[in-house]
Amino acid sequence: MVIGTQTLSPIGSSDHMPVLSSIQLNSKPSKYTKQSFANYKMMVEELIDANLEILISDDVEASWLILKNTLLESLAKHTSVTWKKKPKNLLFLAPKIKKLCNRKKKLWEKFVKQKITTVYEKYKIARNLLRKKTRKLSVNYEEHLAKNVKKIPKLFWKHNSLREPGRHSVPDL
Incomplete structure (x- = not known):
């Protein structure tokens, strides 16, 4: 994408005018x-x-x-x-964890509609349990990647590209 252009003064006695353009080469990752x-x-x-x-x-x-x-x-x-x-799910999430995500989401929607404190308590329990399990799975998965980075580098780079989606562009010159 062209950010801006400028015309500069001619070099010496030449009638050619240099044009200075600044461009941005970063692109957003596609869905x-x-x-x-x-x-x-x-x-x-x-x-x-x-x-x-x-x-x-x-x-x-x-x-x-x-x-x-x-x-x-x-x-x-x-x-x-x-x-x-592109799939939005993380590689290390098991089907049980996805069910917990859905349960937490449903409890939150139910609480927002009904404003019942017991539903909110159930939501907090589901939220904390889900966070505890996802942290544990994430740590285990990253340890597995670190141990096998020499054997299976493709998995490491796939995980890295998921973690840093905006870094796949040409840097500033």
Whole structure:
């Protein structure tokens, strides 16, 4: 994104005016991931049936463009693209913990609607229990990652990218 532009005074006796632009290269992480699925068997069958004898010529550039266009057309025809929403859940959360999250949420909504103190007490118990278990699971998961960072670096970097979602950009120059 271009933040601003300035025109500077000409250098020496030249009539060329330098332009100074400041740009920002940071981008917000997307909520969706692009997934494309190609049917390679159909692509191969189409390419086998294609008339590739026209590629045999003295002009290498023309032959390359014909081949490239044929491949790209086949790829576009046999590829489907979907946008999948990124999961919001953390990797170490078990189904029991997710049930506790839902229970806590329902108790809070019930308390907000009815304003009953006994419901609020149940909510506090559920909230504290959930926080205790998630802290314990988080610590255990991070210890597991630290022990196996040399063996399974992909898990570590996946966890790191979840923890720091805004750091995937080019820094200021």
